[in-house]
Amino acid sequence: MLRSLDIRDMLIIDRLELAFQPGLNVLTGETGAGKSILLDSLGFVLGWRGRAELVRQGADQGEVIAEFDLTESHAAWDVLREAGFTYDDTLILRRINSRDGRKTAWINDRRVSGEILRSVSETLVELHGQHDDRGLLNPRGHRVLLDDFGGLDSKLTKVRSAWRTLVAAKKELSEAQARVAELQAEEEFLRHAVAELDGLAPTAGEDAELDQQRRKMQAAEKIGVDISKAQQALGLNGAEGMLGDAMRWLSDSADQADGTLEGPLAALERAMAELSEAQGGVETCIDALAFNPFELEQVEERLFAIRGLARKHNILADELAPFADGLRERLNALNRGASDLADLNAALGIAQASYDKATSELTESRRKWAAKLDKAMASELAPLKMERAVFVTEITEAEAGPEGVDTVAFTVATNPGAPAGPIGKIASGGELSRFLLALKVCLTGAESGLTLIFDEIDRGVGGATADAVGRRLSQLAGQGQVLVVTHSPQVAALGDHHWRVEKRQTKDATLSTVVGLMDDERIDEIARMLSGDRITEEARAAAKALLPE
Template sequence: MLRGLDIRDMLIIDRLELAFQPGLNVLTGETGAGKSILLDSLGFVLGWRGRADLVRQGAEQGEVAAWFDLPDTHPAHSVLEEAGIPSGPELLLRRVNTADGRKTAWINDRRASGEVLRALSDTLVELHGQHDDRGLLNPRGHLALLDAYMDRPDLSDAVRTAWRDRRAAVKALDAARAALEEVKAEEEFLRHAVGELDKLDPQPGEEAELDSRRRLMQSAGKVREDVARAFAALGPDGAESMLTDAQRWLEGAAEHTGDRLDAPLAALSRALTELGEAADGVERCLDALDVDPLELERTEERLFAIRGLSRKHAIVADDLAGFAETLRERLDRLDRGADDIATLEKSQRDTDAAYRAAAATLTEARTEAAGRLDAAVMAELAPLKMERAVFRTELAPAEPGPEGLDAATFTVATNPGAPSGPLNRIASGGELSRFLLALKVCLSGDTPGVTMIFDEIDRGVGGATADAVGRRLAALAATGQVLVVTHSPQVAALGAHHWRVAKRVEQDATLSTVTPLDRDARVDEIARMLSGDRVTEEARAAALALLG
């Protein structure tokens, strides 16, 4: 709820502070007194796009501050949280406009953008009038208004859920098709590469092993000669024979030397054992160095084949086995791609059918709600002296979306037999005002906690019709807050709080003032509205009668 408005140096206002109340707040005054300036100033602090020349002539800057009460459940808290601005039970907005056009805004003393202000304003204020393109006159919002009147969030939620599922299925199908096309483009390469790798079947570490074996075989000729000489030196014709002779001679001498040769004989025995093991190892090495030229050729061929594939695919040889597995997986996806696409296509058809079924249910409920809304608006139009007008909510097919398959437009025909059309094109003047009021009365439950502003919505009506307008405004204000700019004494008399807007001239400057009125002042103001500049006793009596 709007609690206050502080305006400084805006147009013809030098300094003005207003404190608003719950219920019906009315602002009256002569044409040109500055009532619209109050709305321009409020729109400015709320970030609305409007006239550019707002700063009072001669002032360096204009400034508007507004403060609102915010219950704990007010949707403005979510906007503030998303913007990273602290919130509490009171919201303070302040915006400055310099003479050169620069605008700066603060929300709860934090710098804020016009975008955040406008997001907040959608939760704080509704402006209704003949030039309202943000609320009831905006066809883009009619479907949401119809859904709010229908009050079946379960159906809307079901459609949104089904839409998300449908979009996810379409996205998965598109991604699978794109992936399949990508793999198909390299099918020839994949099949050739996988066949080549599978045929060779390289293993991690094999390249190093083959290289070592090749080097050994290449140098086996020279190495074998040296190993053979060593084996001959160690064998029966070499060291083994000499050590055996020495052992035999020492054993014969040991019979005459006591135990002096025991240790040398033991050492010699160990040497013979070690010599035998060395000879066996050298002999095995000789056998291994018997190189088969064909084996060397086969080793080189495999080594060169592995290195060739490594260069071809630009990876190290040890990674060829893992690379082959990756290619096989891609080829497998290609081979089973048709089955996957078929599965995803079925999922897409199923989710589309579920979405359309949910949307059809929602359309049916909307059609029924549209009939009820039309009847309710028509019932409200009769007391407003528009019983011959026709209001209809038209539903038309729309492109699939999260809101379903419908588009809604509020249409009117001002007289039987007259062509109907969108509300913002057919009705005009007082007729449009009354249509808007009737519609708003029927939709009053859709915007809890929002301050409703009606800008001369009673223009062009008077007498009993104006009284009917006022009573409906009062009914809207019974559980909230309504601000109405009015020229109708019948409407003004029904206000719970009343301000008079007037102009004064000071030092050749025209300024606007707003004065709260007590009961006596209200009598005078309403009498003026009834009789004009010259207030008569008859007008006062009529004003008292209106005030009750």
């Protein structure tokens, strides 16, 4: 609820403080007194787009402060919590307009962007009038209004969930079809490459192992001859035979040498032992170097094949095995592609059926509640002297989406047999005001915590019709707070709180002010609205008669 409005240096207002109350708050005054300036100032602090030049002549800046009382469950706090605010039962909006056009806004002393300010204000205040293009006249919001009227949240949630599932199923199928098409384009390559890689079956590290074997075999060929020659030189026809002969000849002469050959014989024995060890090592080496020449050819062929395949695919030899696994998986995906697409098509069919069922139920509910809204509007229009007018909630087919498959539009025909059309184009100014009021009465239901502003919505009506307008405004005010700018004494008389907007002249300027009216003052104001500038006793009596007991 709007608790207070503090305006400083805005247009022709120098300083004005207003304390509003629950219920129906009426503002009256002569034409040109400044009633619209109050709404301009309120719209400014709420972040609505309006006049460009708002600062009072001679002032450096204009400022508006609006204070609201809110419960913790109020929708404004859903917006504010996302912006990092914590709950406070008082919400203070403050906005400054500098002479150079700069605008700065605060919420509870914290500076905020215009976007946050407007998002919050949409949950606080609704403005309705003959130029209402923010709410009821905006056809893009008619579906939301109908859904709220019918309490269709659960069915709408079901449709949104089904839509998300349907979109996901379509995306998954589309991506799978693209993958299959891509694989089909390279099917020949995949089959040939996989067959070639499977035929070779390279393993990790095999390239290095084969290269080592090849180098070893090539080295064996080069050193094998020399090692064989060394083996012969160490054998019986070489060193071993010569050492044996020497030891035999020295042994035969040792007895006659008086012991002088014992040292040489011992050295030769040691030499024979070392020679035997050398011969054993050479034989071991020869055995190790022994290979089948055909084996070297096989090793070289496989090594060249692995390296050639790696060059062909522009990868390292050790990457061939995982590369083959990847190609094999792509080929398997291609082979099972038809089956996968069939499964995804089946899932899409299920998702589509679920969405169709959910939207069908939602459309049926919307049509049912549209009929109820039309009936409720008919009962509201009659007391407003529009019993011949026809209000129809049209539901037509729309492109499928998360909100269903329906377009909702409020249409009217002002006379039987006349063509129906959009409410904002068919109705005249006075008719439009009454249509909007009736629609708001029907749509508001048990809504609370919202401040509704009606700007001269009773224009062009009087007598019993004006009284009917006032009673509906009072009905709306019973569920929250209503501010109405009015020229109708019947509407003013039904207000719970009454303010008169006045224009006063000073030596240097014309200023607007607002005065709260008590009982006698209120009677005089309503009498003025009835009779004009000259207030008669008859007008006062008529004013008293209008006021509820």
